[in-house]
Amino acid sequence: MTSPQEDTRYVEEAGTTRDIKNPSYFEHHGNRKKMLKLINFVLLAAGSLMILSPLWWMLSTSLKTMAEVMSFPPTFFPESWNWSNYIRTWEAAPFTQYTINTLVITTLVVIGNVLSNSFIAYGFAKIPFRGRNLLFAIVLATMMIPGFVTLIPQYVLFAKLGWVNTYYPLVVPAFFGSAFNIFLLRQFYMTIPNELIEAAKMEGASHFYIWRKIGLPLTKPAIATVAIFSFNGAWNDFLGPLLYLNDENLYTLQIGLQVFKGQLNTQWNYLMAGSLLVLLPVIIIFFFFQKYFIQGINLQSGGK
Amino acid sequence: MKKLYTIPAAFLASSLFLTGCAGFQTGNNNDSSAENEEGKVVLDFWTFWGSEIRRPVIEKIITDFNESQDEIEVQHTYLPWGDIWTKELAAIAAGDPPDVVINDINATALRGEQNQAMNLSEFLAEDDISDQFYPELWDATLYEGDSYGIPFNTDTRVLFYNKDAFEEAGLDPEQPPTTWDELEEYAAKLDVKNGDDYERIGFYPLWGINYDVWMLNANGHNFINEDNEVLIDTETNLETLEWLKGWQDKYGDDVINSYKAQIDSQQGNPFFNGSLGMYVSAPTFYTQIRDYADDLNFGVAKLPEMEPGNGHTSWGGGFVAEIPAGASNPEASYEFIKYLTGAEAQEYWAVQNFDNVANIEAAESAAQSDEFTEDGTMVYSMATEYMSDTLLTPVPVSAPDFMGSVNPKIDEVFLGSKTPKQALEEAQADVESLVEKNTRE
Numbered sequence: 001m002t003s004p005q006e007d008t009r010y011v012e013e014a015g016t017t018r019d020i021k022n023p024s025y026f027e028h029h030g031n032r033k034k035m036l037k038l039i040n041f042v043l044l045a046a047g048s049l050m051i052l053s054p055l056w057w058m059l060s061t062s063l064k065t066m067a068e069v070m071s072f073p074p075t076f077f078p079e080s081w082n083w084s085n086y087i088r089t090w091e092a093a094p095f096t097q098y099t100i101n102t103l104v105i106t107t108l109v110v111i112g113n114v115l116s117n118s119f120i121a122y123g124f125a126k127i128p129f130r131g132r133n134l135l136f137a138i139v140l141a142t143m144m145i146p147g148f149v150t151l152i153p154q155y156v157l158f159a160k161l162g163w164v165n166t167y168y169p170l171v172v173p174a175f176f177g178s179a180f181n182i183f184l185l186r187q188f189y190m191t192i193p194n195e196l197i198e199a200a201k202m203e204g205a206s207h208f209y210i211w212r213k214i215g216l217p218l219t220k221p222a223i224a225t226v227a228i229f230s231f232n233g234a235w236n237d238f239l240g241p242l243l244y245l246n247d248e249n250l251y252t253l254q255i256g257l258q259v260f261k262g263q264l265n266t267q268w269n270y271l272m273a274g275s276l277l278v279l280l281p282v283i284i285i286f287f288f289f290q291k292y293f294i295q296g297i298n299l300q301s302g303g304k
Numbered sequence: 305m306k307k308l309y310t311i312p313a314a315f316l317a318s319s320l321f322l323t324g325c326a327g328f329q330t331g332n333n334n335d336s337s338a339e340n341e342e343g344k345v346v347l348d349f350w351t352f353w354g355s356e357i358r359r360p361v362i363e364k365i366i367t368d369f370n371e372s373q374d375e376i377e378v379q380h381t382y383l384p385w386g387d388i389w390t391k392e393l394a395a396i397a398a399g400d401p402p403d404v405v406i407n408d409i410n411a412t413a414l415r416g417e418q419n420q421a422m423n424l425s426e427f428l429a430e431d432d433i434s435d436q437f438y439p440e441l442w443d444a445t446l447y448e449g450d451s452y453g454i455p456f457n458t459d460t461r462v463l464f465y466n467k468d469a470f471e472e473a474g475l476d477p478e479q480p481p482t483t484w485d486e487l488e489e490y491a492a493k494l495d496v497k498n499g500d501d502y503e504r505i506g507f508y509p510l511w512g513i514n515y516d517v518w519m520l521n522a523n524g525h526n527f528i529n530e531d532n533e534v535l536i537d538t539e540t541n542l543e544t545l546e547w548l549k550g551w552q553d554k555y556g557d558d559v560i561n562s563y564k565a566q567i568d569s570q571q572g573n574p575f576f577n578g579s580l581g582m583y584v585s586a587p588t589f590y591t592q593i594r595d596y597a598d599d600l601n602f603g604v605a606k607l608p609e610m611e612p613g614n615g616h617t618s619w620g621g622g623f624v625a626e627i628p629a630g631a632s633n634p635e636a637s638y639e640f641i642k643y644l645t646g647a648e649a650q651e652y653w654a655v656q657n658f659d660n661v662a663n664i665e666a667a668e669s670a671a672q673s674d675e676f677t678e679d680g681t682m683v684y685s686m687a688t689e690y691m692s693d694t695l696l697t698p699v700p701v702s703a704p705d706f707m708g709s710v711n712p713k714i715d716e717v718f719l720g721s722k723t724p725k726q727a728l729e730e731a732q733a734d735v736e737s738l739v740e741k742n743t744r745e
Contacts, residue, residue: 061571070596072572072579092356101327152397159398167327242387243394246348250327258384259354264588267355268571 062086062273069268082269089260089273097249098256102235105170105252109234110227112174113181117226118219120177121185122211126197136186143179155243165246170237174230181226188222189215224292232282253278344377345636347403350392354382361656365649369640376636378404392628396420401628403637404644409444409455409622411699416447422627425450427638436647437662438691444698445624453624454645455662457653460620460687460694461513463608464575464589465582467601469494469504473581480582480605482616484547487582487608494581502559505574507582509551510560511567515714516707517584517619519544520695522610524617527710528700532739536710537732544610545717545724552718576600587687590680591658604683606690620694622662660687667691702739709734 061069062085063078090096124136158169192214200210216223238254245251257278260271286293340346353362359382366378381402383391388405395401407415415421428434428451434442441455467477473493481487491506509518520526523540535541552560563574574580576597583589584607593600606616625641627634643649650666653659655673658680671685700706713731716722722730 067596070572070576070592072566072574072577074566074572093354104327152394155394156398159395159400164395164398164400166329238387239390242384243391246381247326248382255384258387259382261385262355262358263352263385264586265592266570 058272058276061268062270062276064269066267066269085269085273086277089270089277092270093256093259094249095253095256095274095277098251098253101250102252102254105167105241106231106234108167108171109174110230112171113178113230114223114227116175116177117181118185118216118223119211121182122189122207122215124182125186125189126192126194126210126215127207139177139179139182151239151243158244164244165250166244167250169244170234170240174234181230185219185222185226188219192218221292224289228285228289228292231285235282340377342374342377344375345633347376347378347633347636347640348381349378349640350381350383350388350402350405352383352385352388352406354384358657361653365644365652368649369643372643373639376639378640393420396628396630399630401630403627403631403633404625404640405628406456406623407453407626409441409453409458409624409698410696411704412445412453412624412626413447414699414701414704415626416450416452417701419629421452422629422631422634423450423452424454424627424638427634431642433642433645436664437645438664440620440691440694440696441622441662444622444696447701453626454641456623456625456645456650458620458622458660458662458691458694459586459588460660460690461517461584461607461618462587462683462687462690463582463584463605464593465603465605466494466575466578466580467603469578469581477601477603480603481608482606483608483612484610491581502555502579504578505555505559505563505580507580508555508560508563509548509584511564511580512584513619515545515548516697516710517607518548520619520697521607521617522614524615524695526695526697526700528703528706528735528739532700532702532743534732534736534739536735537728540610542724542728545714545728549717549724572596587660587683588658590683594677594679602679604686606686606693616690616693618690618694620660620691620696622660622696654684658684660684660691700739702742703735706735706738709738 060076060078063081063083064075064085065080065082068075068079124132124139154169155164158164161168163169163172196214197210200214205213236254237252241252241255245255257271257274260267260274349366351362353359363380366380370377389407392401392405392407407421412421416423433454434451437455438458441458442451445451445453445455463480465480470477470490473490475490475493481490487507487509494504494506495502496504516527519541522544523535523538525535527536528534563580566572566574573583573592575583576593578600587604590604593602607618609616625644627637627641631637645663647663647665647669650661650663651670651673654661654666654670655675658676661667661670667688671681671688673681673684676684710731713722713727713734717724717727
C-alpha cells in the first residue's frame with residue numbers, strides 16, 4: 001500500500017531538483033505540474049491494477065466454463081461470459097439458508113462484541129478498583145495463548161453444556177469480551193478527561209449512565225472499528241462453525257464454499273463465483289466505512 | 305435518550321426471535337444413543353464427499369442401506385475435505401463422536417495406537433471379511449494385528465502418454481517405456497524445442513508425483529520398515545535421487561517451474577493439449593481428460609522400472625470407513641460399514657465415480673462395466689490389475705511425522721545447496737534419532 005505513495009514522493013522530488021536547474025522551469029511551471037500529476041496518476045493506477053489483478057482473476061475464472069479453466073495456457077479473458085455459473089453456484093448448495101445463518105451469527109457477534117468490550121473497557125479505564133492493573137494484565141495475557149491450544153478444551157466445555165450443533169458456542173463468547181478489543185477501547189476511554197467523568201458523577205450520574213451518555217458517543221470511531229473487525233471475523237470464520245455445527249441446515253457460507261473443493265479436483269469457476277458473492281458484503285462494508293477501517297489498522301499497528 | 309435504548313431493545317428483540325431459530329435449540333444434536341420415532345438406531349456418518357458428482361453416489365448407497373433393513377437409519381453429514389478430521393478429533397475428545405467416519409488409510413494404525421479409532425477385531429472374529437480386500441490395503445489398517453478400519457477406496461499411480469505425440473516422434477504408440485532408460489530416451493525423442501523454449505516436453509518425473517514415489521518404485525519398500533529400521537540412505541535411493549536431479553538439470557528450473565505452477569494449481573494441465581508427452585497421475589486423471597480434453601489420443605501404462613526385472617512398483621493411498629473411539633452404537637456402525645465396503649455398494653461407487661475401490665470382487669466387476677467408454681475401461685482395468693504392484697506408505701507409529709525431516713533435505717538437493725549423498729545421510733541420521741527417541745519412551 002505504501003509503495004505507490006513512496007514512488008510519487010520520489011518523482012516529485014526528482015522533478016523539483018531538475019526543474020530548478022532548468023532555465024525554462026518558470027515558463028512551463030503549469031505544464032510541469034500537470035505532468036507530475038499525470039505521472040502520479042499513472043503510477044497509482046498501475047499500482048491499483050496490480051493489486052486488483054487477483055480480483056480480476058477471480059471474476060474471470062468465475063465466468064469461465066470448467067473446460068476453459070483447465071485449458072493450457074490459461075486465458076486472461078473468458079471466451080464466453082457464463083453468468084449462469086452464479087446461478088448454478090447458488091443452487092449447488094442451500095446458499096440462501098447459509099446466508100441467513102451467517103447473518104444471524106454475525107449480527108449477534110457484532111452486537112455482543114460492541115456491548116461487552118466497551119463496557120469492560122470503560123471499567124478498566126475509568127473505575128478505580130483494587131487489582132485493576134493486575135486484572136488488566138491477565139486479560140492482555142490471554143492474547144498470548146494461540147487459539148489452537150484452547151480449541152479442544154473449549155470444545156469439550158461446550159459439548160458438556162450441550163451446545164454442540166447450536167450457535168451458542170459461536171455467539172455467546174462474543175458477549176464476554178476479547179482482550180484486543182478491550183485494550184483498544186480502553187485506550188480510547190483513557191483519552192476522555194477524568195474531570196468530565198467526575199463532573200458527571202457530581203451531578204449524580206451512575207457509571208452505567210456515564211458509559212452510555214458520555215463514553216459511547218465519544219468513542220464512536222473506536223466502536224465502529226470493533227464492530228467492523230468483529231463483522232469481518234464472524235463473517236469469515238471457518239473453524240468455529242466447522243467444529244460446532246453438525247446439522248447441514250445450520251452451516252454458514254464459509255463451510256458452504258468448501259463444497260466446490262474436493263480431494264481430487266476443485267470446481268474453480270463455481271468456487272470463485274461463490275467466493276465473490278460471499279466477499280461482496282465485506283467489500284460493500286469497506287466502501288462505506290473505509291475511514292474506520294484505516295483508523296482501525298492505524299490503531300492496531302499503533303497498539304502493537 | 306431514546307436512541308440509546310434502541311440498541312439493547314433491538315438486541316433483546318432479536319435474541320428473543322432467535323431463540324426460536326434452529327441454531328439456538330439445544331438437544332438437536334445427534335445424541336449418542338439416538339433413536340428415531342420408529343425406534344430405529346440413528347447413525348451419524350461423516351464424509352467429505354459433497355461435490356456434485358460424489359454426493360449423490362454416497363447418498364444413494366446410504367438410502368439403499370436404510371431401505372435394506374429396518375433396524376438402522378444412517379444420516380449423512382458432509383464436512384469439508386481435510387477439515388473433517390480436525391472436527392472429528394475434537395468430537396472424540398469431547399466424547400461425542402460420529403458413528404462412522406471416512407478417514408485416511410495410511411494413518412489408520414496410528415489412530416489405532418492413539419485410541420482414536422475403535423478396534424474392530426471383535427466383529428471380525430465373528431465374521432472375517434478381510435479376504436474381500438486387497439491385502440496391501442487390509443494390512444495398512446492393522447495395528448498390532450488388529451484392524452481399526454475397513455478399506456473403502458484406493459488408487460495408484462500410472463503413466464499417461466500421448467499416442468499421437470509418440471507417432472510424431474517415430475515411437476510405437478503401443479509400446480510405452482518400460483524402464484527408466486527407455487523413459488529418458490523416449491522423453492528426449494518427444495521433446496520439441498523452439499529456440500530456448502519447449503513446444504513440447506517429453507516427460508518430467510516430478511510433476512504429478514514426488515521423489516518418494518520414485519524411490520518406492522526403485523526399491524519396493526518404505527523408508528521405515530516394520531522393525532523400525534530406517535532405510536533412507538541406501539544405494540538405490542541415492543541412485544534415484546541422482547537420476548531425478550539429472551532431469552532437473554536437463555530441462556532447467558525456469559522451464560520446470562513455469563509448468564509446475566500450472567500443474568500444482570490444478571487448473572489445466574499441459575498434458576491436455578499435447579505440450580507434455582507423458583505424465584504420471586492417479587487413474588482418476590482420466591476423468592479430467594474425458595471432461596476437458598476429449599480429443600486426446602492417449603494410452604496408460606505401469607510406471608517404468610529402474611532396471612529390467614526390478615519391478616514396476618507404484619504408490620497408492622486410499623480411505624477407510626472406521627468407528628471413532630467412544631461411538632455409542634458400534635454394532636450398528638459396523639453393520640453399516642460392512643454394507644459400505646461390500647461388493648454391491650463398492651461396485652456402484654466404482655462405476656459412478658470412476659474410482660478404484662478396495663473390494664476385489666467389486667473392482668473386478670467394475671472393470672467389466674459397460675457404463676465405461678473404451679478409454680475408461682482401458683484405464684480402469686489397467687489400474688485394477690496394477691493394484692498387485694501398488695504399495696501403500698502407512699505412517700510408521702514410531703515416527704509419524706518423519707517425512708517432515710526428510711522433505712527439507714531433499715528440497716535442498718533440488719535447490720542445489722546439498723548433494724544427494726549429503727541430503728540422504730542427514731535425513732537418515734535425523735529420522736534414526738527420531739525413531740530412537742519415540743521408541744525409547
